[in-house]
Amino acid sequence: MSVHIVPRKIYFSVFAALLVLTGTTVFAATIPFGRMNDVVAMTIAVTKMMLVLLFFMHVRYSSRLIWVIVASMFFWLLILLLLTLTDYSSRSWFGPTVIT
Amino acid sequence: MSNELTATDARAHEWRSRFPTVNYLNADYGIKSWLLTKDHKRIALLYLVSVTFFFLIGGAYAGAIRLELLTPQGDLVQSQTYNKLFTHHGIMMVFFFLIPSIPATLGNFLVPMMIGAKDLAFPRINLLSWYIYMLGGVLTFSALLFGGVDTGWTFYVPYSTNFSNTYVVLAGLGIFINGFSSILTGLNFIVTIHTMRAPGMTWFRLPLFIWSHYATSLIFILGTPVIAITILLIALERLAHVGIFDPALGGDPVLFQHMFWFYSHPAVYIMILPAMGVVSELIATHTRKPIFGYSFVAFSSLAIAIFGFLVWGHHLFVSSQSVYAGMIFSLISFVVAIPSAVKVFNWTATMYKGSISYDTPMLYAFAFIGLFTIGGMTGVMLAALGFDVHVTDTYFVVAHFHYIMVGGAMMGYLGGLHNWWPKITGRMYPEGWGRFAALVVFVGFNLTFFPQFLLGYMGMPRRYHAYPADVPLWQVLHVMSTAGASILGIGLLIPGVYFLWSMRYGRFAPANPWPATGLEWRTPSPPPTENFAVTPVVTWEAYEYRPVEEMRVIGPGESAEQAAGVQPPLDRAET
Numbered sequence: 093m094s095v096h097i098v099p100r101k102i103y104f105s106v107f108a109a110l111l112v113l114t115g116t117t118v119f120a121a122t123i124p125f126g127r128m129n130d131v132v133a134m135t136i137a138v139t140k141m142m143l144v145l146l147f148f149m150h151v152r153y154s155s156r157l158i159w160v161i162v163a164s165m166f167f168w169l170l171i172l173l174l175l176t177l178t179d180y181s182s183r184s185w186f187g188p189t190v191i192t
Numbered sequence: 193m194s195n196e197l198t199a200t201d202a203r204a205h206e207w208r209s210r211f212p213t214v215n216y217l218n219a220d221y222g223i224k225s226w227l228l229t230k231d232h233k234r235i236a237l238l239y240l241v242s243v244t245f246f247f248l249i250g251g252a253y254a255g256a257i258r259l260e261l262l263t264p265q266g267d268l269v270q271s272q273t274y275n276k277l278f279t280h281h282g283i284m285m286v287f288f289f290l291i292p293s294i295p296a297t298l299g300n301f302l303v304p305m306m307i308g309a310k311d312l313a314f315p316r317i318n319l320l321s322w323y324i325y326m327l328g329g330v331l332t333f334s335a336l337l338f339g340g341v342d343t344g345w346t347f348y349v350p351y352s353t354n355f356s357n358t359y360v361v362l363a364g365l366g367i368f369i370n371g372f373s374s375i376l377t378g379l380n381f382i383v384t385i386h387t388m389r390a391p392g393m394t395w396f397r398l399p400l401f402i403w404s405h406y407a408t409s410l411i412f413i414l415g416t417p418v419i420a421i422t423i424l425l426i427a428l429e430r431l432a433h434v435g436i437f438d439p440a441l442g443g444d445p446v447l448f449q450h451m452f453w454f455y456s457h458p459a460v461y462i463m464i465l466p467a468m469g470v471v472s473e474l475i476a477t478h479t480r481k482p483i484f485g486y487s488f489v490a491f492s493s494l495a496i497a498i499f500g501f502l503v504w505g506h507h508l509f510v511s512s513q514s515v516y517a518g519m520i521f522s523l524i525s526f527v528v529a530i531p532s533a534v535k536v537f538n539w540t541a542t543m544y545k546g547s548i549s550y551d552t553p554m555l556y557a558f559a560f561i562g563l564f565t566i567g568g569m570t571g572v573m574l575a576a577l578g579f580d581v582h583v584t585d586t587y588f589v590v591a592h593f594h595y596i597m598v599g600g601a602m603m604g605y606l607g608g609l610h611n612w613w614p615k616i617t618g619r620m621y622p623e624g625w626g627r628f629a630a631l632v633v634f635v636g637f638n639l640t641f642f643p644q645f646l647l648g649y650m651g652m653p654r655r656y657h658a659y660p661a662d663v664p665l666w667q668v669l670h671v672m673s674t675a676g677a678s679i680l681g682i683g684l685l686i687p688g689v690y691f692l693w694s695m696r697y698g699r700f701a702p703a704n705p706w707p708a709t710g711l712e713w714r715t716p717s718p719p720p721t722e723n724f725a726v727t728p729v730v731t732w733e734a735y736e737y738r739p740v741e742e743m744r745v746i747g748p749g750e751s752a753e754q755a756a757g758v759q760p761p762l763d764r765a766e767t
């Protein structure tokens with residue numbers, strides 16, 4: 093197995109980026125975005141996750157097989173989220189039953 | 193000092209005279225050689241001992257539950273204590289017995305042997321998984337001893353957050369830690385099956401036991417992290433008051449149920465899939481026929497693993513989940529029954545015109561098919577929205593999952609233990625006692641759990657320590673159930689006794705007593721540490737069985753002891 097050697101500079105810049113993004117999360121929390129609150133917070137969080145995944149966990153330098161496996165993990169997460177959302181999104185469709 | 197040494201030497205000498213071959217059991221001595229072993233076969237035995245220990249604890253709690261329900265009044269224990277009894281029973285049985293039982297013992301022992309490998313891909317990680325399991329087990333068990341948990345094995349909020357003053361976090365921590373042991377085992381199996389198959393052992397020559405363990409490993413890896421995170425969130429909410437599940441803090445209690453069952457429904461397949469793999473082996477071996485529709489049975493394991501992730505909402509039908517989501521989950525639950533049915537039909541077709549033996553392992557396989565079918569069919573009933581509203585949280589549900597978990601997973605485990613006991617220990621168990629115990633277990637099991645279907649249908653709720661005395665039938669059914677549980681307990685003690693007995697006094701087992709075609713049988717019993725003297729090359733398909741008449745020509749082979757004249761040849765007609 094060949095091991096890709098990542099220059100230290102990359103690790104430090106990823107780390108710096110993570111710190112900056114954490115700061116951004118805290119700062120963004122003080123600004124009312126209304127409905128976009130969740131979207132903003134999640135965008136920053138997903139960006140941070142991708143940085144960790146691609147660089148710290150070496151997925152960027154890994155084989156196609158690893159890519160497939162990572163993708164399938166995301167697919168599984170999608171199942172969890174989507175099927176849970178079928179509940180939350182449709183709860184209000186069915187109003188309270190009134191017995192007359 | 194020197195005296196001690198000679199005593200050890202004498203023991204070693206005696207041991208070697210019993211087992212003239214060097215095998216994995218006598219290759220090395222002493223506690224250290226076990227606790228630091230990297231041999232998958234020894235690790236399997238470590239698991240066997242610890243899994244049995246936790247099973248005995250879980251069983252003791254079950255006995256207390258059945259004793260309380262003997263009478264309608266809550267007279268043996270108070271309701272608070274009763275809550276702890278069923279919680280402890282469920283936690284011990286599910287997380288520390290049923291989930292690791294087959295994969296970590298029989299799976300650990302057999303996966304490398306069946307594919308012709310020397311060991312698992314990561315022997316050290318394998319040992320680590322056992323230590324993690326023990327750490328988790330000890331932590332959870334200590335939580336039970338310090339005062340216990342009363343949330344039910346499902347840890348539903350708000351019982352586990354606002355309203356419980358018991359050791360939820362400690363018990364949860366043990367289960368959280370234990371999860372990593374499952375993940376490591378699953379990872380090890382997947383890598384081993386992909387990379388370490390012997391030359392010629394193609395995917396479609398693999399025993400179905402391997403396919404089912406592969407599917408189980410997928411669930412281990414994909415599902416276990418979710419339960420770990422869910423437990424972590426509970427701890428966060430209890431300790432730091434982060435609002436995840438508590439509406440007062442902006443959370444949602446039903447979210448807990450979604451996350452819990454996203455793991456725990458697949459986890460019920462973790463318990464049943466390995467047992468299905470065992471049963472495929474048992475049926476092929478003891479009917480002397482190839483499994484009917486091999487590839488259907490193989491792929492149905494994968495289908496169960498994947499579709500099992502899409503049905504969790506059937507546990508939330510009455511939890512204020514939207515009825516539209518309920519309809520979707522109900523429909524997918526009906527669909528997931530199909531791959532299980534494929535297996536049942538194919539096993540039955542395999543037995544058709546087979547040379548069926550009635551040896552103990554096959555008796556357990558019969559029990560599995562019948563009891564699993566009842567359990568699965570009542571599962572389909574529960575997946576029907578209207579019916580479930582009537583029986584949800586009643587003894588009907590309790591009976592359903594015990595038919596699957598005890599009638600299915602336990603029967604598979606016992607059948608597998610008997611089938612591979614000669615390979616594991618190099619000794620035969622007493623066949624007559626084996627058949628007798630199998631019968632006792634079967635009768636005891638049905639007497640325990642069938643009345644619970646009736647009780648549940650009549651409205652007896654689960655998790656209550658008292659019930660109305662003015663309907664005499666209820667107590668009659670409860671007494672039957674308690675009587676059955678006593679019989680079942682005795683039926684399980686018998687194998688415990690004769691397994692221990694056989695390790696010292698049982699007859700020496702030949703290499704291939706049944707005889708079976710799998711690779712694990714083409715090496716001595718017990719196997720050497722490296723499993724095979726030379727790496728096997730596989731030139732035959734899975735399950736190339738011939739009718740029983742052929743045994744007269746090729747026979748079960750001789751053990752090393754028999755070849756050396758230490759023991760007369762095994763005559764199976766004697767038993």
Ligand code: HEM
Pocket residue numbers: 346460461463464506507525526528529532567568570571572573574575576580583584585589592593596597
């Ligand atoms: C194959 C192995 C299976 C196992 C080990 C199993 C196990 C369980 C367990 C442990 C529970 C109760 C959980 C609790 O509330 O504490 C349960 C409930 C349930 N099972 Fe199964 N099950 C299996 C198969 C099935 C199948 C095939 C179906 C449907 C097609 C099914 C449908 C249900 C439903 C709907 C419930 C919820 C009942 C209620 O709470 O009202 N099960 N099962």
Ligand SMILES: [Cu+2]
Pocket residue numbers: 456457460503504506507
């Ligand atoms: Cu389920």
